[in-house]
Amino acid sequence: MMAVLDRWPVSRETRDRLAAYASLVRTWQKHINLVAPSTLPTLWSRHIEDGLWLDSVAGPVRHWADIGSGGGFPGLVLACLAAERPGHHVDLVEANAKKSAFLRTVIRELSLPANVHCQRIEAAGAVLEQAGAISARALASLESLLGLVAPSIEPKTVCYFLKGRAHEREVADATAHWHFDMVKHPSRTEAESVILEIRNCRPLAA
Numbered sequence: 001m002m003a004v005l006d007r008w009p010v011s012r013e014t015r016d017r018l019a020a021y022a023s024l025v026r027t028w029q030k031h032i033n034l035v036a037p038s039t040l041p042t043l044w045s046r047h048i049e050d051g052l053w054l055d056s057v058a059g060p061v062r063h064w065a066d067i068g069s070g071g072g073f074p075g076l077v078l079a080c081l082a083a084e085r086p087g088h089h090v091d092l093v094e095a096n097a098k099k100s101a102f103l104r105t106v107i108r109e110l111s112l113p114a115n116v117h118c119q120r121i122e123a124a125g126a127v128l129e130q131a132g133a134i135s136a137r138a139l140a141s142l143e144s145l146l147g148l149v150a151p152s153i154e155p156k157t158v159c160y161f162l163k164g165r166a167h168e169r170e171v172a173d174a175t176a177h178w179h180f181d182m183v184k185h186p187s188r189t190e191a192e193s194v195i196l197e198i199r200n201c202r203p204l205a206a
Contacts, residue, residue: 003044003045004044004045004048004049004052005018005044007049007052007188008049008052008056010052010081011084013083013084014080014081014083014084017080017083017110017112018048018077018080020109020110021048021072021076021077021080021106021110022043022044022048024102024105024106024109025043025071025072026040026043028102028105032098032099032102034070034071034072034099034102035047035070035071035073046190047071047073048073048077050073050074050077050137050162051073051074051075051076051077051078051080051081052077052081053187053188053195054074054077054078054135054160054162054195055077055078055081057160057185057195057197058133058158058160058197060081060085060088061078061088061132061133062087062088062089062132063088063089063090063091063130063131063132063133064078064082064089064090064091064131064132064133064134064135065090065091065093065124065127065128065130065131065133065134065135066078066090066091066092066093066134066135066136067093067121067124067128067134067135067136067139067148067149068093068094068095068121068136068137068139068140069092069093069094069099069103069116070094070096070099070138071099071102072092072102072103072106073137073138074135074137074162075090075092075103075114075135076090076092076103076106076107076112076114078090078135079092079107079112079113079114080110080112082112082113082114083110083111083112083113088113089113089114089115090112090113090114090115091114091115091117091127091130091131092114092115092116092117093117093119093121093124093127093128094116094117094118095118095119095120095121096118097118100116100118103116104116121148121149122148124152125151125152126152128149128152128153128157129152129153129154131153131157132157132158133157133158133159133160134149134153134157134158134159134160135159135160135161135162136159136160136161136162137161137162138162138164141170141173141174142161142163142167142170142171142173142174142196143170143173143174143176143177143178145159145161146159146174146178146180146198146201149201150178150201150202150203153201155199155200155201155202156199157199158197158198158199159196159197159198159199159201160195160196160197160198161195161196161198162193162194162195162196163193163194163195163196164192164193165192165193167184167192167194167196171196176204177203177204178201178202178203178204179200179201179202179203179204180198180199180200180201180202181198181199181200182196182197182198182199183196183197184196184197185197
């Protein structure tokens with residue numbers, strides 16, 4: 001925990017929230033699969049740190065929409081940071097009822113400025129329309145992600161998609177069907193991982 005947090009300038013209150021969140025993940029993991037069991041020993045460096053990295057790349061976004069939130073990575077990490085920023089908010093979209101119950105428990109116990117929407121992403125257009133930025137991690141291919149969000153967002157809305165070693169192939173596949181402006185942010189902690197910062201996405205003409 002300390003080795004990870006020492007790399008990021010967060011307040012003691014945020015550290016306490018993140019530690020409480022990590023504890024809840026470990027408790028609930030015994031009953032539902034929030035993260036891959038093999039990654040639980042590296043919860044901080046593998047999962048929580050991705051949210052801290054995203055925040056450093058995007059800056060303090062006032063209104064996030066995190067799609068396919070799962071166990072809350074990166075959405076709940078962003079919410080822990082937003083708790084120190086008046087007027088900031090995170091919406092989490094998660095279709096699985098058990099995972100949504102977990103997300104709501106964390107939000108309630110840590111008093112986070114966030115809401116959970118237990119619905120499929122395709123049905124969450126009203127949530128996405130209000131967001132200034134969209135985040136997704138380990139959810140779907142880039143081409144699929146663009147298809148999910150493009151109908152509901154403005155060209156100025158920024159998407160931040162956290163990707164692993166297959167990202168170059170995903171980008172190539174997506175460019176066959178989509179136009180988008182992209183900035184690639186290489187990971188500071190994990191080789192071959194990136195954040196794809198995407199704007200102005202629209203389907204190519206048939």
